Amino acid sequence: MKHNIFTTLALTVLMVACGRPSVPGSYTSKNNTPNIFPDYTDVTIPCNIAPLNFAVQDGCKETVARFTYPGGEYIYGDGTKVIIDEGEWKEMLNASKGKNIKVDIFSNINGEWIAYKSFNINVAEEEIDPYISYRLIQPSYVAYEGLSINQRNITTYEEKDIYNNMSVSTEENGQCINCHSYQNFKTSHMLFHMRQSYGGTMIVNGDEVKKVDLKTDELISAGVYPAWHPTLNIIAFSTNKTGQSFHTKDIAKIEVQDTESDLILYDVDKNEVSYIAADENELEIFPTWSPDGKTLYFGSAHFVYTGHAPSQDSTQIDTTKIEKETEMIQRYKECKYDLYKKSFDPNTRTFGPKELVYSATEHNMSATLPRISADGRYLAFAEGGWGCFHIWHPEADIQILDLKTGKKIDTKPMNSPRAESYPVWSSNGRWIMCESRRDDGNYTRPAIAYFDKQGKVHKAFELPQKDPYFYTFFLRSFNRPEFMVEPVKVSPQTFSSVAKKDAKKAVFKK
């Protein structure tokens, strides 16, 4: 008898533990969609993305979500969270390619169940590149500690370090790491920079991992913002003299400004650098190659230093001599970038003259971070009021220019009232990922939007995380998200040991 009671009890406990929530029998219907975090209502997602777990934020104690897809339905609920089983999610995605998953949310608020207006999760037929990489960094200004470049399999939640600066830096000698970049979405040829302690540029060139120093006497700095040619073993960099200054009141808080910048080309095999563009009155920045490797796009601001402070009285000239840094701080709103291109001959490795592609200054704006779609037709970029570092400019948005028609595409669905910057295309051109501060204005999260064959931008969604509250409790920004078609295979330990070696000096070639 006793045995039976225990068995029954154990089975009951097991059933409760493993059981699914059920849709409430009675409820009051509402006309609005629920407030969920992250916002996945009516988004379009790739058919190979990790489950879009979310939390309902309506003050409820309990929530139930019903996912209806062409093959049936699944019901989830875990307090205020909706945590989707990975296997079932894959099943839903496979059955819903080119269609949608209908989501009904039921919330228990003060003992009463309410049903929200259902929303759809549209599933595109096109896949997304399975990996992305980003730098995790607190939204700091000058300080750097505990930085890492990470790679995430976005078809699951698996995340790994590519490189962590704590593996080489000490308390006294911190190391800043930045600007990870890949050749044509592949990781067999990649790079990232290390600054200060053990400084240099880490380059993976096939089987070789090496550290180089791109600063030569002729250049204003070592290579900064990189773009690896899609087929050749050459990398375009900008060289920048960068400074930071801080707003006393504006919630933008910081301006990152270049007082000088040029473009250079680095030959990986020969370890040689040469100029691409070095106009004294131009601030060239953010090079990027067209997918065929025959055009180099970049941003450039025309900025002529006067050497004098701007006069309070427009009828007089202030004769006080000032440094470039001071003048840039005082005239920071005048520094506006347009987008240009130069043709490139892969055989002779020579560049053509500079051609204007998009004039942001015509609209009193500043355009930076150009990226070309896989088919070469669309140019995505970040546009803000001034300057080059738009993630700190709340008004900054992602824009897309149709190079065929010369017209801009409506990108409102992927933008938010807060800062968006750093757009990148997936290898198939169907997905655009960007940095976005949409959640709170301070912490950068990767947002991904579908770009359909008709050239239409769809509503962006934040990179899904296993715990829906991850973004709330995570105190780092996702910086410079990049697509990859494969994971980085070099281990963090290998990078660390190479980082500790001396960098090989690049040679300047006239």
Place this chain on the structure above:
Amino acid sequence: MKDKIKYYIAIVFAIVAYTALFTKSDYLFALQYHSLFVKGHIFMATTLNNPGGLWTWIGCYLTQFFYHPWLGALILVGIWVATYFFLSSILKLKSYWNLVAVFPVAIQLFAILSLGYYIYYCKQPGYAFAQATSILAITILALIASIVTSYFLKKKNLSAAKYLAIDTCILIVATIIIRPVFRVYSWELPSKTFYSELKMYHAIDECRWDDVLAEAQECDNPTNLMVIYKNIALMHTDRLTDMFMINNCGTAPTVPDSLNVHISQLGAPMIYYQFGQINYAYRWAIENSVEYGTSINNMKILVRCAILNHEFDVARKYTAILKRTAYYRDWAKQQEDNIRYSSNLIKTQEFQNIAPLINEDANRLDVDNGLCEKWILNHFSDIIHPTSRKLEDVIMCIALWAEDSYSYCIHFYNYVNRHPNENIPLLYQEAAILLCSQKESPIDLNNYQFDNIITDQFNNFVRDYNDLSKLGLDSEEMGRRLKPIYGKTYWWYYYFYTDFNIY
């Protein structure tokens, strides 16, 4: 009797350690304030991802209890006493040889008490408990290994010396396995002013201005930081014109070892916040979090700044985190109420203190180069059009604090014209009468009428000054002799405070 000695030693150590810790309750409170433990797996995963992460996580968890210094100290001493007994058992110590087992825990006690200014620079979150628990773990692991080994070696009838050698080896191996979080940052105990700074900071954080001033008055040789804190208290109690009545002559702190301390790390976020410089407060709270770890202290500043900047979503992010701490849940909920009901916010003492200092001037780009005090002095001295009465006083007083005679003359001129029918505070008259004779004065202040008492006192000062000069005394000696009579005047500060080192 011999066995009892082991317990007597433990009791004496526990009493000494507990007393030593508990008498530094503001310091213990500051330890938890510079740490953060958030309930939940995201914080856990982030912490464990770092080298020594487990001990950091445990250390941060236990450090919370320093919120009640008596409780935190009790737990810490308890861990040490347990470590002592385990160590004594592993090494099979008898009688007074048990003092050997006290040594490792006594070093830990000293390491915590001597931390001093490293509290701001230590990159080991939950430092005190992280090292205590990691060493306790070593002794437990070693004890288990020792018992197991002894069991198997008993048959071989080994001598006591051999057992001791084997147990010592086990201890070393356990230490290698556990890799304790242990470091003595400083071999000197901190100065008294260090504790005063902590006490004043704690009081500022809770708007206990009288306590700030009481601590300032107790100290004859304040640090610059103490002077700033004192002036913040005076500012928010509308007594900033008493600035020179309470010692305003700050010095750089006495710092052991080669540590370079900067106000940017010691108190910049709070100082900027109290002076209404919200962006700069936010910035330094973030910078210090990045370099030295996220803390309750910085998190609270971030919440306050975000609210005053109307960045409510990010404020909610931080309050969500604080709501998952043991002792700051209620504070976070209070802030959320302030976000929800702005009418609540504007009634708070903090808001009423700080809002008048947020000048409605245009935004500008600037750099503080890590020198918070210098920036505050320059920034406020340079404000030409203050938008509140409180700010008017602040810019006047700060110009004097910075000895920026040029700016003060302009401010004085504007002040008198703005308030033609009011009595001019004595401090402003003191300064103006002094600056009448200054060559760099942009405005002729000779035409102003000053109170007779000020004029007379100033004439006396000039007379006494000249008399002492004729004796051929150096400035330091003159200052010492004139201090009893004129030490609380601006004149004395202006002529004899020469040790103004920004750090």
